[in-house]
Amino acid sequence: xxxxxxxxxxxxxxxxxxxxxxxxxxxxxxxxxxxxxxxxxxxxxxxxxxxxxxxxxxxxxxxxxxxxxxxxxxxxxxxxxxxxxxxxxxxxxxxxxxxxxxxxxxxxxxxxxxxxxxxxxxxxxxxxxxxxxxxxxxxxxxxxxxxxxxxxxxxxxxxxxxxxxxxxxxxxxxxxxxxxxxxxxxxxxxxxxxxxxxxxxxxxxxxxxxxxxxxxxxxxxxxxxxxxxxxxxxxxxxxxxxxxxxxxxxxxxxxxxxxxxxxxxxxxxxxxxxxxxxxxxxxxxxxxxxxxxxxxxxxxxxxxxxxxxxxxxxxxxxxxxxxxxxxxxxxxxxxxxxxxxxxxxxxxxxxxxxxxxxxxxxxxxxxxxxxxxxxxxxxxxxxxxxxxxxxxxxxxxxxxxxxxxxxxxxxxxxxxxxxxxxxxxxxxxxxxxxxxxxxxxxxxxxxxxxxxxxxxxxxxxxxxxxxxxxxxxxxxxxxxxxxxxxxxxxxxxxxxxxxxxxxxxxxxxxxxxxxxxxxxxxxxxxxxxxxxxxxxxxxxxxxxxxxxxxxxxxxxxxxxxxxxxxxxxxxxxxxxxxxxxxxxxxxxxxxx
Numbered sequence: 001x002x003x004x005x006x007x008x009x010x011x012x013x014x015x016x017x018x019x020x021x022x023x024x025x026x027x028x029x030x031x032x033x034x035x036x037x038x039x040x041x042x043x044x045x046x047x048x049x050x051x052x053x054x055x056x057x058x059x060x061x062x063x064x065x066x067x068x069x070x071x072x073x074x075x076x077x078x079x080x081x082x083x084x085x086x087x088x089x090x091x092x093x094x095x096x097x098x099x100x101x102x103x104x105x106x107x108x109x110x111x112x113x114x115x116x117x118x119x120x121x122x123x124x125x126x127x128x129x130x131x132x133x134x135x136x137x138x139x140x141x142x143x144x145x146x147x148x149x150x151x152x153x154x155x156x157x158x159x160x161x162x163x164x165x166x167x168x169x170x171x172x173x174x175x176x177x178x179x180x181x182x183x184x185x186x187x188x189x190x191x192x193x194x195x196x197x198x199x200x201x202x203x204x205x206x207x208x209x210x211x212x213x214x215x216x217x218x219x220x221x222x223x224x225x226x227x228x229x230x231x232x233x234x235x236x237x238x239x240x241x242x243x244x245x246x247x248x249x250x251x252x253x254x255x256x257x258x259x260x261x262x263x264x265x266x267x268x269x270x271x272x273x274x275x276x277x278x279x280x281x282x283x284x285x286x287x288x289x290x291x292x293x294x295x296x297x298x299x300x301x302x303x304x305x306x307x308x309x310x311x312x313x314x315x316x317x318x319x320x321x322x323x324x325x326x327x328x329x330x331x332x333x334x335x336x337x338x339x340x341x342x343x344x345x346x347x348x349x350x351x352x353x354x355x356x357x358x359x360x361x362x363x364x365x366x367x368x369x370x371x372x373x374x375x376x377x378x379x380x381x382x383x384x385x386x387x388x389x390x391x392x393x394x395x396x397x398x399x400x401x402x403x404x405x406x407x408x409x410x411x412x413x414x415x416x417x418x419x420x421x422x423x424x425x426x427x428x429x430x431x432x433x434x435x436x437x438x439x440x441x442x443x444x445x446x447x448x449x450x451x452x453x454x455x456x457x458x459x460x461x462x463x464x465x466x467x468x469x470x471x472x473x474x475x476x477x478x479x480x481x482x483x484x485x486x487x488x489x490x491x492x493x494x495x496x497x498x499x500x501x502x503x504x505x506x507x508x509x510x511x512x513x514x515x516x517x518x519x520x521x522x523x524x525x526x527x528x529x530x531x532x533x534x535x536x537x538x539x540x541x542x543x544x545x546x547x548x549x550x551x552x553x554x555x556x557x558x559x560x561x562x563x564x565x566x567x568x569x570x571x572x573x574x575x576x577x578x579x580x581x582x583x584x585x586x587x588x589x590x591x592x
Contacts, residue, residue, distance in 0.1 A: 020121075023137050024114050031110040031144040034402070037409045038106060038154040042098045044415045045293075045435070046157040051087070051101065056574040058084075058091040067197075069244040079242040082167075082198040083160050101156045108162045109153045113144045115169040120371050122176045126216055127328040131378060138394065139374035143367060147288040147404040152360040154412035160199040161363035167195035168202055168364055175209050175227070182223060189230050196238045201343040201364060203238075206231040211335045215328050272305055273298050273349035279308035280357055281341050282315075285369045288362075289404050291411070292425045293418060294432050295357040296462070298348050329375050336368030354431060373397075415439035423452070430456040430463030434471045441478050449478050469499035476508055485512050506536035507546045514549060517556060526556050544573035551586050560589065 043052050067081045086104060094100025120136035129135060143149075152158040174188035195202035209231065213219045276298050284290075315334055322330035344361035347353055377397075381390025411421045419436035426432045433456035440449035455461060456471035463471070476491035489512050495505040510533035517525035533550040537543055547570035554563035567586040575583060 020133075023117060023133075023140075027113050027117055027137075027140050027144055028110045030141070031113040032106055034145055034405055035106045035109060035153050035409070037406060038102050038412065039099055041102055041154060041409070041413045042415070043101075044155060044412060044418050047098075047101075047155070048415070050157060052096065053576060054574070055091055055096055056576060056580070058088045060088055060092075063088065067241075069241060078160075078200075079238075080160055080198055082163055082194055086159065086163065098156070102154070105153050105156060105159045105162060108159060108166055109149065110144075112162055112166045112169065113140055115166060115173065116140050116143050116367050116370075119169045119173050119367070120374070122173055123212075123332065123371070124329060124375075126176060127332070129329050129375065130382070135374050135378050138378065139371040141398065142370040142374055142401065145398060145401040145405050146366050146370060147291075147401055147408060148284060148359050148362045148366060150291070150405055150408040150412065151293065151358070152363045154409050155360075158360050161201075161360045164195050164199035164202050165364050165367070167191045167198060168205055169367065171195055171205055172208065172212075176212070178223075178227065179218060179221075185227055185230065188227075189234060192231060193234055193238075196234065201340070201361070203235060204340045204343055204364075206235065207339045207342070208336055211339060212332060215323055215332050215335065270349050272300055274345045275308040275312065276300055276304055277345040277348040277357065278338070278341060279304065279311055281344065281362060281365065282311060282337070284359065284362060285337070285366060288401070291359065291408055293355075293359075293411075293422045294426045294429065295355050295359075296426055296429045298356055330372065333368045333372035333375070336371075337365050340365040340368065416443055428460070428462055430461045430467045430471060433461065434467065434474060437471070437478070438474050441474065441481065446478050446481050450475060453478065465498045466502075469495040469502045469505065472498060473502065473505050473508065476505070480508070480512070485515065488512055501539050503536045503540040503543060503546070506532045506539070507543065507549075510536065510546065510549060510553075514553060514556075517553075523557065526553050529553050530557075542573045544570045544575045545579065547573060548575060548579055548583050551583065555586060555589070564589075 063081065063085055066079075066084055069079075086108075087101075090101045090104050094103075117136055117140035120139040121132060124132035124135055152161040168191075171188050171191035174184045174191055178184035178188055192202065192205050195205060206228065210219070210228065213221075213224060218224070280299060315338075319331040319334040322328070322334075341361075344358075344365075347361075348356040377390050377394050381387040411417050415435070416439045419432055419439050423432040423436040433452050437449045437453035437456065440446070440452060453471050453475045456463065457468055457475075472491045472495035476488045476495065479485070479488035479491060489509060492505045492509045492512070495502050499505075510529045513525045513529035513532065516522065517529060530550065530553045533546050533553065536546040537550070540546070547566045551563040551566035551570060554560070554566060563586055567583040570583045571580060571587075
């Protein structure tokens, strides 16, 4: 296509963009269409545990107890009630169909794109930016096709960032509008609350709001005291509710915890991790073309640290100078990026996630980056009087984003493609190999799974004791599928060597001896199975599957009363189908 033709199309589009209704419809449909490829995807990674294996917990009567925890000890992993509500809604409409869950993610992301368009309009208008309509549209267009959003949109569990983003953007729009009509503060506070209830990173919102007020010179207004007090009160309320129902999320060994505890007091270590994390994310924002679902380490070498300091200082100087020269949009968008990256950089040094760095953490920061890029492309074209050049550059940038966004969705299609890609890119880390091995088991490729899981247990592969226990347990499952119960038991015992309090290994040993009992009609094997299943329940009392198979053991031993009691406990803890039917069948067994 000739450059003149490209420019001609751009000019036609610019004319249409003046109509906001067209812009909204176009952006929504574009965002939806690009990510509609994910409608063919299945459940992957956390989706399997959260949805496929625990969908029985998606009950509307659970919402109240999650919104306002009653002080139970260790009841939830993350305090994200809005995510649970969305999952319950999906389950009620679609059942266990991945299509419905992915559809919700795509719709939420499309709404987020439209809200960002209005956010850009409001901010650009407040800073008196020339051509705000086309700049806002371009900013939202870049956001709609931004490649680093694939993890958040194509992965059902990634909707935490998307939902948080929708309400975060809404809250900021209402915050700015509250200077025109003060009652918008109510909507800003409500949206901010929903953002907090979607994901923890929303705590950055008051910082972004205060930064905007400082840059726009509105910080001296008296009503700001009420605004800031309102936001602070919501943050305190959020942390209070979170603490009432919060369970530790660390999944590391005691040695790792001790090391983290030791390092957390080393100020230099903390600064180095934070600075390096900032550079990592800034690089990803500017060059969103390399992907990895399991980013394991924060770069910490001296060259990287020096580069971090240099880049951060340079951006701070650029932001400061732009504000002094009344080019406030540049300073504000840079501030947005730094403020919203803050929580993710804190996660990097706290070590509270299996991946200290993640592409999904860029969802909200990318809004500021897309606004900055949209503004700079058009402003540079006006300044150097080369609008054709800026338009062609804009088209090429959009096409490159579009290609990578479409291509990356194929990796998230299923567990096999995701973990094959991830284990190759993070070869020296155990979790990707373990997850790939389990995906191979599910696909019936048992021998390949065994080879992959043995890689996860290689001494040269980085892993903690719990991770090695997972790999050994999965090896036991693989041998179980081959009906090689001797090797299966060997690996379950090996899992317990790595991590003695591993309930799944005890559960699977119980299954092995239950099968042996059935094959040999051996009461002694049933009794051994009973002991292992009881041990699993000692470690994890709400282990419905262990209750169910313990009930089956008691049925084989003729202890019907105990069997019925365990079946009741299994149903109370929660079971997927057809296991719940098996538990009800035991309860319906006639008394002898």
